[in-house]
Amino acid sequence: MRTLRTLAGVALLAVIAFVAYRYFAPRASSPGVTIPVYYAKLDGETLAKWDVSVNPNARDADSVAFYATAQAVAGPPPDVTAIRFPSGTIVRSTHVSGSTATVDLGGTVAHEQSGSFAESGEFKALVWTLTALPGVDAVDVKVDGARVATLPGGHLELDEPLTRTSW
């Protein structure tokens, strides 16, 4: 009987340990989990991508989307020639609801003008990146927490969700 209780206790501990491991272990520790992050080349039309490993702390859709947004806004490595968000742009939040990712940007992008060419390339890359995530097919952009018609440059319309067919 005592042996049985010991065995049951060991089994219970094993189950608890397994559950705890599954819960606390970072998902990205699974080998090969990456997401594509896009950037626009200087012709303004061609997109290229690089793969980044998912942030070990990104466990849910919002976290993964936030991580992807931050990567897209930061752009590819410095030695790659690309259309980039203005230096100093920050990602305030990213939230996925249904099939739409809502991105809230701030910092430089909220008050500094860039030309129509740059705006298009920046947001095209961002939209391609986020819509590469499972279940996301549209991107709603906010600036400093508010819906805006356009950036200060006054070009690309941002008050409707952007999709890959926006271009």
Add this chain to the structure above:
Amino acid sequence: MNRLRAQAGSALALGLALLLGVFGATAEPARAQAVGASGVIQTPTDYWFAGTRLTFDRAQYRAGRLAVATDDSGLARFLGKLGATLAYQPGQKYVVITTGDRRAVAFVVGDPRFEIAGTAQTAGFAPYVSGSAAYLPFADLARALYVVPILDGDATVLQPQIAALDVRQVGRVTTVTVRGASPLHFKRTSADGDDRVTLAFTGISSTLEPPRDVAGAALNGVTISASGTPRNPTTTVSFDVAPNANRMLVPGESANALSIAFAPAGVALVGTPIPAVGEATVATVPVVQPAEPTLANAAPTAAQATPAVPASGPTPTALGLATATVSNVDADPEGDGLSVLVSISGPVTYEWHRLSDNRWYVDLKPATLSIDPQEIPVTSDAVQSLRVKGFVGPSDHLPTVRVAMTLATPRIVNLAATSDGLTIAVDRLDDLAPLHSGLGEVADGKLVASIVPLPAVLAPAKGDAAQPPAPTAWKFGAPLAAGTNPRLIVLDPGHGGSDDGAMHNGLVEKDLNIDVARRVKALLTARGWLVKMTRETDVDVFAPNDSAHDELQARCDVANQAGARLFISIHTNSFTTSELSGTTTYYYKSDSYGLADAVHARLAASLPTADDGIRKENFYVIHHTTAPAILVEMAFLSNPGDAQLLKTDAFLQKIAVGIANGVGDYATPGAPVSSNGSAAAE
């Protein structure tokens, strides 16, 4: 054993039932495919149009709705009877149907939204491609063509409708235009001399509101009523005419339109008498005929090998107008230019041409000259001589007054209405385009330029002794959006006021934008367009330091509220680094590609900047304007080479001329829109 047999029988029955069920379930598509392959589809209802059965040989069903292929012979017959044409090429995304009255109906493959003359609608399903054809939602297409499907027993009758009844007042003349889905056949049902003219239009119905008051000098009201059966409808239009008023038929712009002019007793009208009671007729339309050889166009040199001047016939607006009198022509120097004042007693149409040898003239009609034909002395470096004379138009037989000048250089010439008539202003700026022309109306102190571009006129061999060039027949260029002013272009110089736009290399974007916009305005105005700018000076259009939404929407509102025909936003590009350069033209709506294509072709051909092409982008101002809209990024401020160019007058003028010439190309019949200029959009 019996039980075993019974079980076997049940199993067999079940198997058969399943088998039948499977076949039953697939029977309809199988039949549809087989029928489709054989060429004729048996539609669940018969379609009838214009008294005959309409058979679709390339039709399918989508979401329970009839989908008809672009190469279906039944569709071709349907469109042909309506005077409409369809443009589609395999591999393209757009299908454009141009109606008999020159409206464009644009479908996009894969998108349920479609546009009727610039107004967005939603179809029952998205057009799709199968084989080499695109399949269109037929019911939606029919309604866009003012044809309403009506159930009549087991059949569906496609009933054409009277689409609109437009009333236009010029001076004391009221002109009513009835527009139908198909060519109009009518007969008179009330006697001439009554206070009422009643016309019965056969084969066409109407859902327009019956009574309509008209505050005209000779017309008090119009009443519309529909009768008959679904297959044989009749629409009766009654005109409540003032006693003894004159009334004439004047040619409409297409066989789908009938125009009748009314004027009080004593005001002469030119046109065709309304048919006698019981006499049937069809709406008339100016006939386009090959040009008669004249001194003006008889033997063009190789350098002058432009297309023959088509059409000989009066501008319809000239018909129905009382004859005005030109009582004086005066000239005053104005800066480096010349201002010519022409005193006119009433409404006239005008048509001007500048010949390749720098002679310029305007014909005013119907008008007579109450002074002697003469040469008016001028003291101006811009104009060498100024002349006025009267004559009767050789082809339209309308009394005409011609004011002609010989310019020193190919100057821009602007027309403006005054309370007394017309001012002809010879500008100080040169216009580099080789040949120009335009037409419009002057009435009640207002000048309304027409969008109708005239064909190039060859230089006469012998001065003014040569025959005047034959006026063109009335024809439309790019399709008109509903409710728009077909003569108005809105130019939008980007940024302004508190918004400088981009700044690089000592250049400020807002200043460049308005500089070029002013040049484009001068060119387009001189070519007969009415031009409005969203801002004339360095100001915010909405308010200083306003939101992007308020500012940009205000710019769209300028165009939308004025009913602009075209919207052109002018910007200068920039980038974070200096390596990018070039000129780009952006469009967003499918109806705007033709304009973008025409303008960009001119810019790319004439500018030394890199050709960055035509791009589709959801830019606010070209999305929220009703009219076809484009945004031109002239060059990159941030690129040293482009910036150097942007600092020169010559480059800015080249941009302006390119935009103006592109607009001219777009507004020419057969230009990209009407032949589906969106072909290369994607």
